[in-house]
Amino acid sequence: MRTVIAGGHGQIALRLERLLAARGDEGAGIIRKAEQADDLREAGAEPVVLDLESASVDEVAQRLRGADAAVFAAGAGPGSGAARKDTVDKAAAVLFADAAVQAGVRRFVIVSSMGADPQHQGDEIFDVYLRAKGEADAYVRGLDALDWTILRPGQLTDDAGTGLVRLEAHTGRGPIPRDDVAAVLAELVDTPATAGLTLELISGPAPVSVAVKAVAGN
Numbered sequence: 001m002r003t004v005i006a007g008g009h010g011q012i013a014l015r016l017e018r019l020l021a022a023r024g025d026e027g028a029g030i031i032r033k034a035e036q037a038d039d040l041r042e043a044g045a046e047p048v049v050l051d052l053e054s055a056s057v058d059e060v061a062q063r064l065r066g067a068d069a070a071v072f073a074a075g076a077g078p079g080s081g082a083a084r085k086d087t088v089d090k091a092a093a094v095l096f097a098d099a100a101v102q103a104g105v106r107r108f109v110i111v112s113s114m115g116a117d118p119q120h121q122g123d124e125i126f127d128v129y130l131r132a133k134g135e136a137d138a139y140v141r142g143l144d145a146l147d148w149t150i151l152r153p154g155q156l157t158d159d160a161g162t163g164l165v166r167l168e169a170h171t172g173r174g175p176i177p178r179d180d181v182a183a184v185l186a187e188l189v190d191t192p193a194t195a196g197l198t199l200e201l202i203s204g205p206a207p208v209s210v211a212v213k214a215v216a217g218n
Contacts, residue, residue: 002026003189004067004105006052006096007074008045009036012111012156015182016071017045023186030063030074052092053084060099069107069189070100072136082125085132093136101145107195108146109188111181112137114154114173114200137198147195149188153181154202166204167211174202187212 003020005013008029020027021044028046031037037047048063052074064070072093076084093110100108116133140148154174161179184201187208188194193216206214 001068001190002028002066003069003071004028004030004048004064005045005071005073006030006092007072008040008047009033010073010075011158012178012181012185013071013073014039014043015179016073016185017043019182019186020189021045028063028067030060052095053087055095057095057098057102060095061102064099064103064105067103067105069109070096070105071185071189072096072108072110073185075111076129082128085125085128089129090132090136094139097140097143097146097148101143106145106147107189107192108140108143108148109185110137110140110148110150111185112150112152112198114152116152141198147192149194149196150198151181151184151188152198152200154200156181162203163208164203164205165208165211166202166206167199167215169197169199171200171202171204174204176202180208183208184212191216193217 007013008031017027029040030048030050032051034049040047076088113133115130118134118138120130137150154176157175157177159177161177
């Protein structure tokens with residue numbers, strides 16, 4: 001199975017790439033900077049240098065052709081201003097989704113944020129971020145050509161993963177190690193029966209595989 005990940009050098013993406021490689025899958029990560037390529041190779045993924053803020057749909061679709069799944073895990077990052085929330089967290093997600101449609105890649109997983117809402121009020125940077133993520137989610141939901149799943153993790157931590165999570169339509173707020181977010185993404189990519197679901201994720205009582213099977217109805 002081949003999975004292409006937008007934001008391939010992100011903390012969650014690198015963890016996901018390692019998991020995919022460990023189970024014998026093929027991963028490719030889209031990155032902006034050529035100097036990030038070695039980190040992806042070390043994670044077992046193929047680096048693809050492409051700037052999603054300036055690339056065309058055709059250019060991105062070309063990189064997606066032949067993939068079995070696409071994961072949007074890019075983000076402008078905590079130090080970025082309002083403008084990049086719009087160009088990365090919203091516009092790049094829309095571009096990546098459109099490219100997946102054009103390339104015929106149906107399985108599409110987007111890493112969103114708890115509280116994402118296109119109608120979210122406020123003018124602080126985090127308010128802009130939640131609106132941008134919400135708008136991206138709403139756009140993806142409208143694409144019938146995609147078997148999409150939206151994952152909304154709680155407060156991300158760098159604690160070691162436990163492999164135990166709570167994955168539901170509404171979990172309430174709570175922390176979740178990035179390790180466990182990556183583990184859930186690896187399962188979701190491989191579980192198309194979760195298509196059409198928007199899921200919140202925090203640490204909890206269920207092993208990752210059990211939690212994913214439960215929401216998939218298995």
